[in-house]
Amino acid sequence: MTDLSHLARPGATIAIRVTPNARRPGVDLVEDQIRVAVTETPEAGKATEAARAALAKAMGVAKTRLVLVRGATARDKLFRLDGP
Template identity: 45%
Template structure:
């Protein structure tokens, strides 16, 4: 059975939440049934199927955010929160 496509908001909505220094705060739910990104009251929630083992969930978050923002995965960097559900990412094309 094929995996369903991730539920992603429009890239412009996510870009609006990136600060002037190119940072984006996200809350992660690893081990979810379906992958997706939701925006609720200015907060970004990311759900990934990967389990939080050996950085797999973090890597999945970076890839999903890159896909949603329509940038290369190498342009999304983890700044803080490697082992936390609360993560701070830097999006390279939007950093000054």
């Protein structure tokens, strides 16, 4: 898993691309784009929540600090890091 702890600044926005139904979950940095692969299906927000948890783990923050700003039903999502 890629270490993204350098992005953990309050107020920072993080753009990611989610790949649902992946064989192996993980977070990778590909050509300055964060890609999050999750094994969950894109139904009822399951893939989004799994992506939030994976991103939070890679950043070393609590997943409750990541707020979805845009992309609830899209593959491209934008999260904001709240709190101290």
